[in-house]
Amino acid sequence: MKITAFTVLICLFAVISLVSLLQRVRRDVLGFRSALIWAVLWLTIAVFSVFPDLLNELMEAAGMENRLFFLLVIAVLVLSALVFNLTSRVDRLSRDVGLTVRELAIATHRIAGLAAERRMIVDEAPALSPPGEGSGPTNTE
Amino acid sequence: MSILVTLAAHNEERNVGKVVGRLRELGYRCMVVDDGSTDGTVQVAAAAGADVISHATNLGQGDALLTGLKASLLDPACEIIVEMDADGEHDPADVPRFIEKMRESGADIVIGSRILGSHQPTASRLRRFFLPYYTGLINRLTGYQMTDALCGFRAFRRDSIARVAPLLNIMIEPQYVAAEMFIRFSRAGLCVTEIPIHLADRGWGASQKGVFRYGVGILRAITRTLLDPRLGK
Numbered sequence: 565m566k567i568t569a570f571t572v573l574i575c576l577f578a579v580i581s582l583v584s585l586l587q588r589v590r591r592d593v594l595g596f597r598s599a600l601i602w603a604v605l606w607l608t609i610a611v612f613s614v615f616p617d618l619l620n621e622l623m624e625a626a627g628m629e630n631r632l633f634f635l636l637v638i639a640v641l642v643l644s645a646l647v648f649n650l651t652s653r654v655d656r657l658s659r660d661v662g663l664t665v666r667e668l669a670i671a672t673h674r675i676a677g678l679a680a681e682r683r684m685i686v687d688e689a690p691a692l693s694p695p696g697e698g699s700g701p702t703n704t705e
Numbered sequence: 706m707s708i709l710v711t712l713a714a715h716n717e718e719r720n721v722g723k724v725v726g727r728l729r730e731l732g733y734r735c736m737v738v739d740d741g742s743t744d745g746t747v748q749v750a751a752a753a754g755a756d757v758i759s760h761a762t763n764l765g766q767g768d769a770l771l772t773g774l775k776a777s778l779l780d781p782a783c784e785i786i787v788e789m790d791a792d793g794e795h796d797p798a799d800v801p802r803f804i805e806k807m808r809e810s811g812a813d814i815v816i817g818s819r820i821l822g823s824h825q826p827t828a829s830r831l832r833r834f835f836l837p838y839y840t841g842l843i844n845r846l847t848g849y850q851m852t853d854a855l856c857g858f859r860a861f862r863r864d865s866i867a868r869v870a871p872l873l874n875i876m877i878e879p880q881y882v883a884a885e886m887f888i889r890f891s892r893a894g895l896c897v898t899e900i901p902i903h904l905a906d907r908g909w910g911a912s913q914k915g916v917f918r919y920g921v922g923i924l925r926a927i928t929r930t931l932l933d934p935r936l937g938k
Contacts, residue, residue: 659877662764662768662879663874665760665761665762665764665768666760666764666768666771666772666775668761669738669758669759669760669761669772669776670758670772670775670776670779672758672759673756673757673758673759673776674779
């Protein structure tokens with residue numbers, strides 16, 4: 565374990581990010597699944613900054629010699645997975661929004677139609693006396 | 706026979722009134738699906754005598770057509786649903802020919818053909834060039850014998866559409882609904898026939914469909930539909 569200013573900075577940033585994630589989950593701004601993905605990502609970065617030798621062991625296990633290249637490959641893989649996840653979610657959301665807008669338009673139209681029908685029935689019905697002032701429909705003749 | 710004509714309109718205040726007025730003169734009931742217009746399309750269409758359904762936001766012509774179809778299914782009196790453009794390119798006087806063809810042939814869907822009639826005067830050469838290839842591809846996938854699968858002037862038998870109504874909710878690419886609709890409807894056993902139509906110049910404005918984007922979109926819609934596990938055999 566080697567503590568440098570960079571390690572402290574990364575750990576501080578990770579802690580702030582984790583607190584921010586927790587607050588967003590509590591405020592229901594961020595879903596639990598997304599929060600979990602980001603939490604794992606930040607914890608991994610913090611662990612690697614505190615134990616840099618761990619990265620070397622992983623690099624050797626993966627059969628790579630260049631540390632920078634290894635990090636780059638990992639970063640590209642993680643980002644690709646995140647972007648793929650996001651695009652499929654956006655696609656699904658946009659389809660859901662389309663369906664909802666279409667259903668809402670039809671429902672609003674039906675409600676307006678029913679309201680118009682009701683108004684017509686009320687307008688055509690014979691006027692009723694207010695309660696306590698006699699009973700039955702008023703004779704308009 | 707009760708006929709309901711549905712028109713999808715987006716910012717068509719200059720054209721929709723004339724089209725609806727002409728349809729009303731011919732004695733047809735009209736439903737305009739306003740696709741999130743920001744001009745006076747809703748007011749003009751309502752003033753001309755159309756029943757108006759409004760999308761809260763702009764989704765695209767295909768979505769508006771699906772809304773029109775679904776809303777028409779809720780009208781128990783309606784027997785035939787006719788879809789046409791609100792921009793004035795389709796002639797309302799052709800509607801009786803669609804009805805006649807449907808009655809004669811017993812088909813579930815009658816589609817207008819610009820190839821058998823006249824080409825779209827406002828469409829680019831590129832679009833006219835690709836139209837037969839797209840139609841050929843859709844014919845191969847559906848077994849239909851159409852000459853213009855992408856024409857927006859169509860008539861549907863209400864009972865037949867009611868039978869396949871759940872399919873209207875699973876359209877993956879509503880923006881390019883024609884291709885997907887025919888693939889799904891062919892698997893559901895619906896019959897299609899066509900009649901020639903002649904297009905007029907649109908009254909005002911220009912088509913909002915980009916050739917490249919539209920072409921790629923149709924191919925994407927076909928691919929995604931074929932990959933959809935919900936697509937029947």
